[in-house]
Amino acid sequence: MLTAMRRLLLLALLVLPSGCGGEETEPAAPQLPPTCEEHELLLPDGSCIRPGVPPDGCGEGFVHDGTYGCEPILPAEPCPPGLMAVPGDESCRSVMECGEGKWGDLPVDATTQYVDGSYGGGDGDGSEAQPWPTIGQAVAAAAPGALIAVGAGTYNENVLIDGKPVRLWGRCPEQVAIAAPAEAVGPCPPTALCILGGADGTEVGGLALRGAGVGILLAGSEHVLADRIRVHDNAGRGITAESTFHSTSIEVRGSLIEHNHDFGLFVMGADAIVDASVVRATLPRASDQRGGRGISIQLPCSSTSTGLQCDATARGNASVTRSLIEQNHEAGLLVFGSNVIVDGTVVRATLPSVSDQRGGRGINIQPSCLPTPTGLECDSAARGSASVSRSLIEQNYDVGLLVTGSDANVDATVVRTTLPRASDQLHGRGINVQSLCVHTPTGLQCDAAARASANVTRSLIEHNHEFGLLVASSDANVDATVVRATLSNASYNLFGDGLSVLNKTAPGSATLTNLLIADSARAGLATFGSFVSLADTHIRCAAFPLNGEPFEGSDFELDDRGGNSCGCPTADDTCKLISAGLQPPDPLATNE
Numbered sequence: 001m002l003t004a005m006r007r008l009l010l011l012a013l014l015v016l017p018s019g020c021g022g023e024e025t026e027p028a029a030p031q032l033p034p035t036c037e038e039h040e041l042l043l044p045d046g047s048c049i050r051p052g053v054p055p056d057g058c059g060e061g062f063v064h065d066g067t068y069g070c071e072p073i074l075p076a077e078p079c080p081p082g083l084m085a086v087p088g089d090e091s092c093r094s095v096m097e098c099g100e101g102k103w104g105d106l107p108v109d110a111t112t113q114y115v116d117g118s119y120g121g122g123d124g125d126g127s128e129a130q131p132w133p134t135i136g137q138a139v140a141a142a143a144p145g146a147l148i149a150v151g152a153g154t155y156n157e158n159v160l161i162d163g164k165p166v167r168l169w170g171r172c173p174e175q176v177a178i179a180a181p182a183e184a185v186g187p188c189p190p191t192a193l194c195i196l197g198g199a200d201g202t203e204v205g206g207l208a209l210r211g212a213g214v215g216i217l218l219a220g221s222e223h224v225l226a227d228r229i230r231v232h233d234n235a236g237r238g239i240t241a242e243s244t245f246h247s248t249s250i251e252v253r254g255s256l257i258e259h260n261h262d263f264g265l266f267v268m269g270a271d272a273i274v275d276a277s278v279v280r281a282t283l284p285r286a287s288d289q290r291g292g293r294g295i296s297i298q299l300p301c302s303s304t305s306t307g308l309q310c311d312a313t314a315r316g317n318a319s320v321t322r323s324l325i326e327q328n329h330e331a332g333l334l335v336f337g338s339n340v341i342v343d344g345t346v347v348r349a350t351l352p353s354v355s356d357q358r359g360g361r362g363i364n365i366q367p368s369c370l371p372t373p374t375g376l377e378c379d380s381a382a383r384g385s386a387s388v389s390r391s392l393i394e395q396n397y398d399v400g401l402l403v404t405g406s407d408a409n410v411d412a413t414v415v416r417t418t419l420p421r422a423s424d425q426l427h428g429r430g431i432n433v434q435s436l437c438v439h440t441p442t443g444l445q446c447d448a449a450a451r452a453s454a455n456v457t458r459s460l461i462e463h464n465h466e467f468g469l470l471v472a473s474s475d476a477n478v479d480a481t482v483v484r485a486t487l488s489n490a491s492y493n494l495f496g497d498g499l500s501v502l503n504k505t506a507p508g509s510a511t512l513t514n515l516l517i518a519d520s521a522r523a524g525l526a527t528f529g530s531f532v533s534l535a536d537t538h539i540r541c542a543a544f545p546l547n548g549e550p551f552e553g554s555d556f557e558l559d560d561r562g563g564n565s566c567g568c569p570t571a572d573d574t575c576k577l578i579s580a581g582l583q584p585p586d587p588l589a590t591n592e
Contacts, residue, residue: 039067041516043536044563051516052460052482057412059344059390060322061087068482068516069414069460072346072392078327082174082230084256084278086324087344095256096172096206096228103149104171104206111146113138117153135159135168135178142166150176150207158185158211162196165221170206173230173256180211180234191217192234195224197246203227210234215260218270220245228254237262238282243269243300243314252277259283262291264328267338269300269314275321282328289355292329294347295320298336299382301368310337310368310382320345327351330359332396335406337368337382343389350396357423358592360397362415363388365406366590367436367450376438376591380405380450388413397421399429400464403474404590405436405450411457418464425491427588428465430483431456434472434587435505444589448473448505456481463487466495468520471530472502472587476510484518495585496521498542503529503552504587512537513561523547524566528584529554535561538571546577551584 036048043049052068062070072087079085079092099105103114114131115138124132132138135155138148144164152175159178161168170176180192188194190213195202197220205227209215215231218224218241231238238260241250249271257264257279264279265272274295284292297318301310316338325332325347332347333340342363352360365386369378384406393400393415400415401408410431420428436450452474461468461483468483469476478499488496498517501508508530515537517524524542525532529551539545545566548556558577566575 041514041536041538043514049480049514049536051458051480051514053390053412053414053458057390057458059087059412061089061344062390062392069416069462070390070392070412074324074346078280079278081232081258082256084324086276086278087322087346094172094174095230095254098172098175102151102171106147106149106169106171106206108147108149111143113142113146113148114151115148115155116151117155118151139166139168145201152176154179156181158183158188158191159193160185160188160196161194161199161202162186163198165199165201167203168193168205168207169203172206173208173228176206177208177210180209180213182212188217189213190236191215193217196220199224205229208232214238214240215257216240218248218250219243220248222247222249224250226250226252226255230256230258231260232256232258234260235286236260237266238264238279240266241268241270241272242266251275261285263293263296265295267295267297267316267318269298269311269316271316272297272318274318274323276323278324278326280324280326280328284329284354290330290353292351292354293334294325294328294332294350296331296334296336297338297340298334299338299368301337301370301379301382310379312337312382315339319343329353331361331364333363335363335365335384335386337366337379337384339385340365341387342391344391346392346394348392348394348396352397352422358398358421360419360422361402362393362396362400362418364402365408366402366404367406369438369590378405378436378438378590380436380447383407392416395419398427399432399588401431402588403431403433403452403454404588405447406452408433408452408454410454410459412459414460414462416460416462416464420465420490426466426489428487428489429470429588430461430464430468430486432467432470432472432588433474433476434470435474437504437587437589439589439591444586446473446505446587451475451506465489466585467497467500468517469499470497470502470585470587471500471508471510472585473504473506473508475508478510478512478515480514482516482518484516486520488521494583497523497526498539499524500526500528500585501530501532502584502587503554505552507531507554516540517542523582526582527556527558529556531557531559533559533561534564536563539564539566539575540571541568544578544580544582546575547580547582548577549579549582549584
């Protein structure tokens, strides 16, 4: 076995000719043992690998920390209401510059419909000299695709766009607001802006939207653009996009969604692009103090007499890039039976549920589930799917990233400093990859057929509680990743494993290559009745570096592919597999 010792004394081999009378040959050049740079691991073939996020692997708006991860460029303190910052912004800023003049920098032309709430002439016709006093009048008068330029002021109305696209722009969100009263608009519930069918290509920008209902409701139109808007302090959801009537899609660009209720952004069976935006401080529903999630992506489901029925052809699809999701409740980003791509994004400081102090998860990927009178009902066939790259998931509660009965690829991402659950000081895990489990009146019930799968590469998982990475009755491939400084739980001082593989209704399976597992409070690597294939991995400073336990009637199995080393402070000894009688964990329930 190769050790991790990097600098040894020179090995000088002098090769002398045999026989007599010949000329002496020059000595062979000294041969140095293989060496690696700082933060690299020495492999058996003499090559080196640097686990964690590579120096050139950070996302836009991030910088490498010089060791194994990336740090986002963001202000030191959270931004106050009305201001925002996304990765790459060193200071808080306005959502949109207001520009000069009454209409700012809006590209007005001969077809523009003008709106000025302060105009009191009573003869508004949409011209610049005689603007409409309400946005609704301008929408009704506008030709398809026309620009509606809205001057400074607060417009107390519910705006409906239906049957034609328009470009609805205010000078800037600081000066132009739609404040919705508690009134329905057409078929829409109380909504500041409702966009229905036949409005493909509609734009809304430079506005603040708030009021007694939903900020924006979109149903039945595609390619809708929400550009540099502030959606805030709504009694209901911030933005809802759903495919109730027809295919629906929205792009949210450079926007601030804050202090709404239930969901910041809710996408059901629709497509959404979120870029360079902030979703923060979503509050629970006033009715039951539950919810308050940042972004939710799901497919339409209904509970029937034969069970939960989900429309697998109407999966939600979303991409979230260079954005900040923070200070929401229960979950920062939640995916039910749908698809999401996350890149260059920060998900942090998610808070527990106000009602019971549970949850507070960073990213939650799972099949579709609905609450019913008899408990939570899930469709295990409606799997979620996620790709998370070049991102940071930190300072959440319960678990940083949960993949349950679903599929995920995680690359060049940092998951750190997950806090124990506020209700009982349990958990605080980094990444959980597990089968679908639900709390029932008779206890935790897990579906052995609903295994999760995950690939975790070039990532850093650090300063979490109980487990840096737990694979439970599921399958994972982990490569070139650092798992370090895993703490025991705060309630009973239990666990503290860097990486564990668990049999809970079925054996788990993990293929681990090129890992650094360091500073684990309990086990560096543990398997409970499950299969682990291990190669080229260094395990440093763990109470039990390598531990295996039979569990649930299944023995553990370790496939040692070579190149593994253990020790403290450096991993320069042979790894020895032991059975120390360690206690296995429980997976997490989707409804806790």
